[in-house]
Amino acid sequence: MTAQPSRRTRPTWVTVTVAALFGLFFAFLVWSAVDLLIQQAAGPLGLNGLGWSVHLLPVIFPMVAFGVAFGLGWRRPLGAFALILAAGLGVAAVFWVNILAYAVTSFALYGG
Template sequence: MTESAPARPRVPRWVTTTLAVVFGLFFAYDAWEAVGNILGISWLVSDTDTAISVFGWIVLSIGVLIPIAVFLLAFRLGRTRDLLAQVLLYLTGLGVSAVVALDIVALFGAGSLLT
């Protein structure tokens, strides 16, 4: 005789949606900061006789796309899990997004993104 595992209580859709919206705002703020970096470096470049290199545009674009991609991944992985797992996935995603943003600033800085 086989015993089946007890069914987990399903998280209501409105809770999952509310959680996604709240954490989505944090991820949107990270993406907005990356857009601010692009604008700041563009203004810095416009005051000098330099330009943003192709490598610089790629790095700055990755800075914008990472928070969006990490949010979508956390949402996709967490939508069928319990509430605690969803929160932990979003918090982990925010940490990954912050680390990538800091790595971009620390490793490349404004000087290596210019030609």
């Protein structure tokens, strides 16, 4: 009978703390996207169907990116978990900047 080496797991509060800290940054992206959506929808031109879909994507995408990053990393070592969350945050931030640039330069989104 051989003894199996026990695998040390980190406390749950450490995982929750790291996820919550990164979650604040993801929440900031969502909040900024909601703010832009409200400003553009209440603006003088309003939004058409394409405008609504383009402005709703950055509201949804950071939440999906956080979920995917959390799902990929929560069983990995703490450093890898933080790096995966940081990579997800980077992808969500790049997506936000791309949507922002498109919203500024495309007049096809407005006038609904």
